[in-house]
Amino acid sequence: MFQKKTRLSRADIHSLITSGRAVNSQHFSARFNTSSKPSKCAVVVSKKVASKAVERNTLKRRMRASLLTALNGLSGCNIVLFARKGANSLSFSELQEEVAALIGNIHTS
Numbered sequence: 001m002f003q004k005k006t007r008l009s010r011a012d013i014h015s016l017i018t019s020g021r022a023v024n025s026q027h028f029s030a031r032f033n034t035s036s037k038p039s040k041c042a043v044v045v046s047k048k049v050a051s052k053a054v055e056r057n058t059l060k061r062r063m064r065a066s067l068l069t070a071l072n073g074l075s076g077c078n079i080v081l082f083a084r085k086g087a088n089s090l091s092f093s094e095l096q097e098e099v100a101a102l103i104g105n106i107h108t109s
Helices: 010-019 053-070 093-107
Strands: 021-025 028-034 042-045 078-081
Touching: 010 028, 010 042, 010 078, 021 093, 028 093, 042 053, 053 078, 053 093, 078 093
Parallel strands: 042 078
Antiparallel strands: 021 028, 028 078
């Protein structure tokens, strides 16, 4: 779980979904905006992606770990990372590579 100071609130997530910029990959989608404050993040995995709670929670843990390592040099960015269908079939190394590439796209845009 993210530390409280790096977690997005429900209101922040809603505002990012409605007005944030989007970046997509094959298995993930991200909404983000830039701010002058420290980076905050959230991870979303729906029942359409993984029907069992165990699968959803495992995928969320892996996404959080990958997101934290990918965000190491990025500051001032609020990100909501969504899993898409097929994301639960990725190995951890494949998931890390795809999340890192997605964050790299955010960093360049």
